[in-house]
Amino acid sequence: MEKTHIPTASNNDEIDLLELAKTVWDKKRLLISIVVLFALLGVLVALVSxxxxxxxxxxxxxxxxQGKVGGNLGGLASLAGINLGGLSGxxxxxxxxxxxxxxxxxxxxxxxxxxxxxxxxxxxxxxxxxxxxxxxxxxxxxxxxxxxxxxxxxxxxxxxxxVIDSPSNGYxxxxxxxxxxxxxxxxxxxxxxxxxxxxxxxxxxxxxxxxxxxxxxxxxxxxxxxxxxxxxxxQNAREQLKFTEERFEEKKIEFEEIQRKLANFRDRNQNLSSAIVLNQLEKLEAEYNFAFNIYTELAKQLEQAKLQVSKDTxxxxxxxxxxxxxxxxxPKRPLIVIVFVFLGLIIAFGYIFGREFFISVKDQWESKYL
Structure with a gap:
């Protein structure tokens, strides 16, 4: 008995490259036209960009x-692929x-x-x-x-x-x-x-x-x-500098006021040697020495704060x-033209093969149901 060849599913699903090439060759004018059109469009886009x-x-x-983890430990951790930079203080x-x-x-x-x-x-x-x-x-x-x-x-x-009133500024x-x-x-x-x-x-x-x-x-x-x-x-050093400057100006005014009082008292009581006068003089001198020590210390702290700002900068x-x-x-004009040419090729191939696929599906449907 004569056997007939029945095409398998794998045979039906195979892509015939020669048939695809023939389809492209038959539509070469359409392909060239679309590519040229997109190339001209790319040139136009490149010129007006x-x-x-x-x-x-x-x-x-x-x-x-200063705030980093120890150099040796950090180096070993980096070799192991571990980043310890976030641990710095x-x-x-x-x-x-x-x-x-x-x-x-x-x-x-x-x-x-x-x-x-x-x-x-x-x-x-x-x-x-x-x-x-x-x-x-x-x-x-x-x-x-x-x-x-x-x-x-x-x-x-x-x-x-x-006109919209934004309430954000109030907050x-x-x-x-x-x-x-x-x-x-x-x-x-x-x-x-x-x-x-x-x-x-x-x-x-x-x-x-x-x-x-x-x-x-x-x-x-x-x-x-x-x-x-x-x-x-x-920021921290500047805030500290601002605070020190304010305290320094306050103590400077107090020191100058006590210094003025002491000078006036000495001018008024140059030839007096009573115990009351001496006690008042000692009291003013003690206040003067105390204010002078604070004033001197704040002056040192002020200079240190200025140096710290410079150091932290x-x-x-x-x-x-x-x-x-x-x-x-x-714009990269040659690149724009190349991109448009490739885009034209993709659209041209998509249109040609899509049209052929649609025609083949339509023919199969008509042969089956009509």
Whole structure:
């Protein structure tokens, strides 16, 4: 009896590469057309994209070594993959937390008030004023704003027209307006900070539409970050210095007053030798000596407090200072074109094979039910 070959499921599920290649070859014009269209679109996007310049600096924070766990123990722990840096007892901010400072609301508010010298403006302006009144976005942001982002833009416009009384100021909280929040989102993409834990250095960069502004904002952000770290580190020493200065000024006034009384008493009683006068003189001299000792001791403590503030102040060693960038950092126009070409290839292949699959499924359904 003659046997018929029954195709197995594995045979049906096999992919015929030659058939796929033939399908692509038959649709080569469509494939080339889609790829060329996306390549032209990529060239257009690359040309209308706005230039950006990135400036930055690299520095090493000289942190205190006092609060660390013993050197030998810490070295052995690091070899074992254990980080004992968190066990230090110093009141300083570790460099690993610098990104948290940069992303804080108070830090961003200070960045909005950074002064800039821009081309075409004789007077310095702030970062916020530049992006509110001077900056003109490119074509792509405008198209995105009034197409995909149109609903959000309308909602934002309606919210801005409403007068809302914020009760946060009455409670001493930080209030962020809608305008500031929009600037904050831009800052998140413009400022970048990284800490190299292995080498121990910090890299900070800032991107702006102009090279000079990028360097100015990078320098301002660097100085602001270092100021925040220094303020936190010397907070205790500065409070102690302030307390000592207040006590020193009080005792100085008291000492000068007793000194004046003693001098006046001696001037009035130069030739008198009565016991009462001598007792009063001894009493004033005792008060004077007591006040002088306190005054002298506070003067020493005041100098020690000043030295402690200087001692606790962190030092930042600048490895790479901020320089005005010459070459733009974005957009990467060749990369944009390549990405659009690959995107065109993916869409073209997806359309060709998807269309063939849909036709084959339709033919099978018609042959089975019609």
């Amino acid at each position: 706005q230039n950006e310049f990135t400036a930055g600096s690299t520095f090493v924070p000289q942190t205190s070594e 110093g009141s300083e901010i570790p460099p690993s937390l610098y990104p948290k400072i940069v992303s804080s609301v108070s830090f961003k508010k200070d960045l909005l008030n950074a002064t800039l010298n821009t081309q075409g403006n004789s007077q310095p302006i702030t970062y916020q004023y530049y992006f509110d009144s001077i900056y003109r976005p490119g074509l792509l942001p405008l198209i995105s704003k009034y197409s995909v982002g149109l609903p959000g833009f309308l909602i934002k416009t309606i919210k801005n027209n409403k 001493g909280l930080i209030n962020v307006t809608e305008n500031e929040f929009g600037h904050f989102k831009r800052l998140d993409n413009q400022v970048s900070i990284q800490f190299n834990e292995k080498e121990g250095f910090v890299s900070l960069s800032f991107s702006m539409p102009e090279s000079l502004m990028a360097a100015q904002m990078a320098k301002f952000a660097e100085e602001l970050l270092q100021k925040e770290v220094i303020e936190f580190k010397i 962190p030092i930042f060693s600048i490895i790479q200072p901020v320089t005005i960038p010459i070459e733009k950092s974005a």
